[in-house]
Amino acid sequence: MSAAQTSSTADTRRPGGRLEAGTLALRRGIRGLAPVLGPLGTTAKYVSLLAAVVVALLPLVTVLMAAFKTPAEFASTSPLDPPSNWLNVDNFVTAFVRGGMLQGFVNTTIILLLAVTGTVVIGTMTAYALDRFEFRGRRLVLGGFLLATLVPAVTTQVATFQVINWLGLFNTRWSAVVLFMGTDIVAIYIFLQFMRSISRSLDEAAMLDGANRFTIYARIIFPLLKPAIATVVIIKGLAIYNEFYIPFLYMPSQDLGVISTSLFRFKGPFGAQWEVISAGAMIVIIPTLVAFLFLQRYIYNGMTSGATK
Template sequence: MTGTLTPAPTPTRPTTVPPARPHRRRADLGWIATVLKYAALVIACLFALLPIVTIFALAFKTPEEYRTTGPLDPPSNWFNLDNFVIAFTQGGMLTGFVNTAIILVVSITGTILIGTMTAYAVDRFRFRGRALVTGVFLLATLVPSITTQVATFQVISALDLFNTRWAAIVLFTGTDIIAIYIFLQFMQNIPVALDEAAMIDGANRFTVYWRIILPLLKPAIATVVIIKGIAVYNEFYIPFLYMPSRDLGVISTSLFRFMGPFGSQWEVIAAGTILVIVPTLLAFLFLQRFIYNGLTSGATK
């Protein structure tokens, strides 16, 4: 008996729906995170710029406009410079700029010389207690300066430097541990072979420092000049405490004294504030890449 063989049916697998991939969910979360990030940045910028915009608009207003307009209302004449003239002449801002310039130049020059020499000695010389000296430098950055003000004031009085420019110059020059640390980081990137080659040619230690090390530290010097310069320019506590004379006022203390004769003339006070802010703002905008490059260049070897 012949018959046809029918093939057995192949078992069919149950059809299952693959689970949905979370790509869309991740995309939605990324979009929300981006929106929140930029919203936070915009809010932070508003908080930072709103007071500056208010002061800038107020500096160009007349006394009548100050009393009758809102803080964010623009002035009727953006070329009204009367407040700036009053602040610069009657407010003593010219004397403040002169004193600030003298203290700034002398203290930064001293900081560079002392800092580079200290970094050169600590990095190049091998002596007993070298690691301890480096540790003390770093430990000094953790000590709050306000805790040593009594002893510092006694030292300044004993040296007969109170109420002179030298009080601020000495304090600005001798207390910058951060500058020494920056110079040390850069010094470690300079090969010791350069020193040895120069000394084989007959150069002494000071010649090596002055002709080889100091020129190679130009990026670090630029960084210290910018950071130290902005700090000295904006310093208020040291000039106010150690130089109380009006003839020795710097820009910060001169602006503080505006509250006396110009206590009710807020438009003049705003003009003086703009005169103080503009140099620092311009210096930072034009030199910020040197600050970032200088700090990061010395961070790695």
């Protein structure tokens, strides 16, 4: 027996040597299975992704096909059967005209534009003050924002309703606008995260040129926050567009119905006409898809990279 074999045998007799030998054998076994495990892992990954896509799209496809069916066709065919005529838009016309969705779109657009604009302005100013200014109680303010996110909104609805009613905003669009602008702490944290990536040397250079704080915010900070603004616009816009509770509670008048409450009211006149309800659902879904596809490329765009060069 050679000296190397003798040394190896002696090492495997020790507890530590046995462990190392077992580890080496396990590694050799894994390397031997790599040609098999690689394709299996790739196949499992794509199968799981395909299953997730099917789960996400199947309800939408079912609603889309139902929206183009006639009442008789909807009652006699399976939900997964395609419609006989993809150009049948009668359900969409009925949902849009008789369902009052035009007024819902108008109210939703007004509230969304005002609320998102206010959220962006207030959020960026708040983030600018918290990140760039040093003052007493700064950490306390940040802690207060964090605490506000931990309090369930439903627990404060009685007090919130009393405040809105006292301000005379109940049953007006301004009730939803004020509530949407004043309850988005997440937007402030998004702006803070992006603000910290902007070099303070830009502020100092602008101050040397005679710019004041507001000029720095308006001409330097705000344009560089476009990726964060796009993120907040998408998140906040979709949240407002899909919000049901606040418009339903604070704007009960039918003339003030938004798109979500207009669709909810379909349960009355179109309670048994699922093809019309499906068409109304598709009318609600299409704008969100278009908005997301248009704005998603602005997220995480790295517009601050190279700003200090």
